[in-house]
Amino acid sequence: MSPKLTGGATLAEHKAATREAMIDAFAVLLREVGWQDLKLQEVARSVGVARTAVYNYFPDRTALLLAWSEREMARFMELAERELSDRSDPVDRLQILAKLVLTEFSLQRGAGASVAATLPPGDRAAFFEHVAPLAALVEDLLVHGMDEGVFARADPAVTGQFIMACLETRRTALLAGEKVHTAVEQAVPFVMRALGAPEDRWAAGT
Incomplete structure (x- = not known):
């Protein structure tokens, strides 16, 4: 009511x-x-x-979709900041964030990129603007790891896009019922190896 x-x-x-x-x-x-x-x-x-x-x-309903997307991203960023607040190791922080993203994908039934793909270009761009805070967080984590010498030096913005694209490949399977820990076991080692992170820094956390 x-x-x-x-x-x-x-x-x-x-x-x-x-x-x-x-x-x-x-x-x-x-x-x-x-x-x-x-x-x-x-x-x-x-x-x-x-x-x-x-x-x-x-x-219209597109305006509702954008408002919902913005609210969901704000909620997710609050969760991510809370989970990362007491962690300092860049490898640990990136693993935690990847797990949070994959968990979020598993909960977004009926939503996400599949909806955005049906929108006109202008509305689609507005929808994906809401992902900007997450992209910025990933980029910051990568810069930290590169500065610490645990991630290979590369363009952090582009590398972040590759990481998010890798995680995105698990969305469909997660929505179909794949367990989050299975997606983590598949995606996180690939990401860490691509970044050149020493295996002894991340293998125990997958």
């Missing part, structure tokens, strides 16, 4: 809560019916508002 405006809530807080409820409903429908069959009237029905009320927040 639509969030109720109580005596302790301002109009701005009510609008924010309604917007979050719409994104929540969108996420559920994306998992249940998929992008192609997702309708704004179903989002409205789930939240308990008229369909026209949705347009006050999101002009």
Whole structure:
């Protein structure tokens, strides 16, 4: 149902809560019916508002997709920063991040790159802009490892793109039910060997 405006809530807080409820409903429908069959009237029905009320927040379902993607990336980055905060070894940090990314892929049923591929070029570019914080984090980890001498020196931005592409190859299998630890065992050693990381620094963590 639509969030109720109580005596302790301002109009701005009510609008924010309604917007979050719409994104929540969108996420559920994306998992249940998929992008192609997702309708704004179903989002409205789930939240308990008229369909026209949705347009006050999101002009179309693509805007909802972008809002959901942005929120998911913000949530993931908070998780990543929390998990990495007490780690200093660049090899350890990159392994942890790779595991987090693969775990996230396993949870994103009905979403992700397969949806983005159906969008017009402009909307697709906006969708992938939300990945920029993760790309920056990977690049920072690579620079750290290169500076420490445990990763081979290379363009960190391009190397980061290769690493994310490698992890992306496991998305379909994970969504089909592959265990995360299996994906980790397949992808992480390949990434570490490609980076030239000493095996005794990463083998025990896979």
